[in-house]
Amino acid sequence: MGRTRATLILLILCCTAASAHERPGAGAVVSARPEATAAGMAMLKAGGNAFDAAAAVALALGVVEPGSSGIGGGGFFLIHLADEGRDLVIDARETAPQLAGDGAIYRRRSSIDGPQAAGVPGLLAGIERLRSRYGRLSRAAIARPAIRLAEEGFSPGARLQRMIRWRAKAMNPAARARFVGLRRIRLPALAEVLRRYAAIGTDDFYRGQTAGRLVADMKHDGGLIRAADLAAYRVVERRPVAFDWHGYRIVSAPLPSSGGLTLKMILGMVAGDDLAAMSRADRVHLLVEAMKRAYGARNRYMGDPAFVTPPDGLTAQERLAALRHTISMAHATPAAAVGAMLEPAGNGRDTTHFSVIDRDGNMVSATLSINYPFGSGYLSPSTGILLNDEMDDFATRPGRPNAYGLVQGAANAVAPGKRMLSSMSPTIIHGPERTLILGTPGGSRIISMVLLAGLRFMLHEGSPQQWIDRGRFHHQLWPDRIEYEQGALTPATIAELTRRGHRLRQIRDYGNMEAILWLRRSGEVVPLADRRGEGRGTTTSSFAPGGDATRRLDAAEAPPIFRR
Numbered sequence: 001m002g003r004t005r006a007t008l009i010l011l012i013l014c015c016t017a018a019s020a021h022e023r024p025g026a027g028a029v030v031s032a033r034p035e036a037t038a039a040g041m042a043m044l045k046a047g048g049n050a051f052d053a054a055a056a057v058a059l060a061l062g063v064v065e066p067g068s069s070g071i072g073g074g075g076f077f078l079i080h081l082a083d084e085g086r087d088l089v090i091d092a093r094e095t096a097p098q099l100a101g102d103g104a105i106y107r108r109r110s111s112i113d114g115p116q117a118a119g120v121p122g123l124l125a126g127i128e129r130l131r132s133r134y135g136r137l138s139r140a141a142i143a144r145p146a147i148r149l150a151e152e153g154f155s156p157g158a159r160l161q162r163m164i165r166w167r168a169k170a171m172n173p174a175a176r177a178r179f180v181g182l183r184r185i186r187l188p189a190l191a192e193v194l195r196r197y198a199a200i201g202t203d204d205f206y207r208g209q210t211a212g213r214l215v216a217d218m219k220h221d222g223g224l225i226r227a228a229d230l231a232a233y234r235v236v237e238r239r240p241v242a243f244d245w246h247g248y249r250i251v252s253a254p255l256p257s258s259g260g261l262t263l264k265m266i267l268g269m270v271a272g273d274d275l276a277a278m279s280r281a282d283r284v285h286l287l288v289e290a291m292k293r294a295y296g297a298r299n300r301y302m303g304d305p306a307f308v309t310p311p312d313g314l315t316a317q318e319r320l321a322a323l324r325h326t327i328s329m330a331h332a333t334p335a336a337a338v339g340a341m342l343e344p345a346g347n348g349r350d351t352t353h354f355s356v357i358d359r360d361g362n363m364v365s366a367t368l369s370i371n372y373p374f375g376s377g378y379l380s381p382s383t384g385i386l387l388n389d390e391m392d393d394f395a396t397r398p399g400r401p402n403a404y405g406l407v408q409g410a411a412n413a414v415a416p417g418k419r420m421l422s423s424m425s426p427t428i429i430h431g432p433e434r435t436l437i438l439g440t441p442g443g444s445r446i447i448s449m450v451l452l453a454g455l456r457f458m459l460h461e462g463s464p465q466q467w468i469d470r471g472r473f474h475h476q477l478w479p480d481r482i483e484y485e486q487g488a489l490t491p492a493t494i495a496e497l498t499r500r501g502h503r504l505r506q507i508r509d510y511g512n513m514e515a516i517l518w519l520r521r522s523g524e525v526v527p528l529a530d531r532r533g534e535g536r537g538t539t540t541s542s543f544a545p546g547g548d549a550t551r552r553l554d555a556a557e558a559p560p561i562f563r564r
Contacts, residue, residue, distance in 0.1 A: 023359060024359055024523055024525045026359065028357050028525045028527045029041050029355075030528065030529050030536070030537035030538070031353075031514055032061065032065055032352050032354065033064045034536040036057045036065070037057070037354075037535070039060035039145035040354075040538075041540070042145060046137065046141065048141070048142075050357055050358040051079065051135040051364060052136055052141070052142055054077065054079075054130060054364040055131040055135060056146070057356065058123065058126075059146035060145050061354065062368075066187075067164070068370065068373070069123070069351065069370055070386050072380075072385040072388055073123050073368065073388040073390065074092045074121060074122035074126070075366060075368030076090070077426070078427065079134065080251075080362060082360050082363075088240065089238045089240050089257075091122075093256055093257075093419040094121055094390045094419070095120045095122070095417050096418050097224040097229045098224075098229060103391075103414030111394075113376060114376055115387060116224050116391075117376040117387075117388075117390075117392060118375070118378065118391065119391050119420065120229045120230060125233060128197075130364075139199075147195060153186035153187075155183065158534075159534055164179050164180055164374075167374040167377060168180050171374065171378075174379040174380070174381040175378065178384070179374075206230045214383050223387075232417065241261055243268075245271060245458065247431065248430065248431045248458050249429070250427065252450075254305070256302075257421075257425065258422065258447070259423060259427070260425065261310070262294045262298050262423075265297060265315055266451055268321075269321075270290055280490065280493045286327065288332075288502070291451075291474070291475045292475055293327075295477045296338045297314060299409060299477075300411070301411055302421055304412075304418045306418070310411075332497075332501035332502045334480065334501075336480075350373040350441055351371075351441030352368050353426065353440050353512070355527070356516070357518060359540070363428060365438065367439045367440075367441070369388070371388050371393060377389075393421060394421075396414060423444050427439055427454065434519050434520055436453075438450060438453055438468075438514075438516075439513070440514070444476055445474045445511065448474040449474075453513060464528055468513045468529075471484065471485040471486065471489070472485050472511065473488050482497065483506075483507045485506070485508075485510070489504070510532075511530065512533035514528070514533075516528065525539055527539060
């Protein structure tokens with residue numbers, strides 16, 4: 001009896017110790033702008049959880065990174081509920097207005113520039129779902145940092161200034177007046193919209209004063225969004241794509257994001273290969289060939305699940321193994337033989353991503369977008385809302401590439417109320433002793449960026465910061481070439497890939513990954529900000545995360561707007 005009691009006590013102590021280690025030693029936020037990171041940290045310090053912090057970050061990014069996201073756009077929130085051990089996705093993707101019809105309008109009008117390019121925004125509805133159902137704090141609390149930033153203004157960084165110069169010609173007069181040639185950007189009309197949201201919720205945006213003003217601007221300037229479109233908008237909670245790979249559990253976004261299924265296809269094709277033992281040329285060759293096949297399937301079969309059902313067995317391991325057998329390690333497969341149509345991608349510096357974790361182990365991986373830099377270029381004069389150009393993510397013009405070069409099929413054709421296909425891939429990878437929360441902007445290259453960083457993490461290659469910072473390469477079938485950053489491939493690797501029949505092209509750096517590593521045994525949390533951007537990671541603990549690109553943001557370093 002004594003031995004049994006001692007055994008029970010030991011088991012209880014072990015379980016207690018294990019559960020203690022399964023809580024992070026700190027909360028953390030990492031985003032593309034320090035002001036947005038500070039907004040999230042303010043929520044954690046005020047007693048909010050990861051979902052409150054994510055809501056505040058999303059609103060703040062829409063102010064200080066207006067060329068990449070905002071309440072005129074949409075996105076996906078992948079969240080992990082620690083107490084329930086459950087993952088889910090809040091789908092705040094835009095929808096096609098009724099007047100878009102079958103997309104015939106885009107044969108004579110642009111699907112990139114102008115108010116007619118905008119889908120019905122979903123981000124504010126997504127933020128409110130995240131806060132009201134899963135958060136602890138009030139709307140006023142999570143909106144306060146964004147309102148202050150919009151009212152008092154902020155200084156645009158070098159990256160934002162480049163985007164403004166690039167897209168200035170596409171902007172309407174209201175947008176140019178707010179963004180072009182200014183050393184400090186203030187957005188008073190947007191601040192008023194956010195104040196009304198804080199006071200009365202999303203009814204104002206989708207059915208109230210803001211909705212009325214936005215629709216009036218749309219009618220005056222040739223946009224397609226009407227009151228019925230806004231009133232009909234709904235967020236959708238979806239089950240993530242989740243699958244196992246060599247002892248890791250990968251959780252990512254489901255359709256209408258193509259990210260999770262495409263990642264599952266690529267990793268499934270190479271599941272039987274020893275990537276760690278391969279030469280650099282062999283590994284790049286194999287991954288590129290898997291990318292070609294997965295992107296071909298993405299283009300042909302994927303779309304809004306309310307309208308399109310992908311073929312049974314698309315990601316079945318038997319099918320993926322059969323696709324692997326079509327890959328020769330000696331020769332590149334010509335794109336024409338793979339059989340889908342894709343074209344060149346953009347440089348991928350728009351859209352935004354952030355990651356959050358709290359001390360309870362709740363997590364958020366969020367990718368938000370207005371599509372092209374500064375979206376449609378159309379700022380609603382009476383509301384200050386910059387509208388997306390997500391209609392270009394549909395197959396609006398058969399046989400013609402969109403802004404990211406994707407020539408897509410009937411599965412992603414325009415239809416009223418339909419969500420357009422996306423490459424946004426917010427992801428969480430759960431390992432035996434550690435978890436990585438990650439994602440990035442980058443158009444059609446998002447999926448391959450998440451793939452490469454995830455592989456480095458799962459294969460224990462390099463330091464955590466190197467998982468994010470190392471050079472990237474990408475292939476999306478057409479054009480039939482590997483695109484790579486400077487330093488991503490050695491001259492010897494390039495020569496060997498060329499010998500196998502690949503065409504290669506060096507391009508500018510792309511993406512802006514924001515990730516968090518949680519070492520579950522020690523409880524340590526390490527935010528990781530991409531060297532390519534201006535992001536900042538912060539923790540609530542006293543230890544400083546490693547890496548030059550990421551360091552703790554002390555209270556004294558926070559922007560003055562958060563030191564009151």
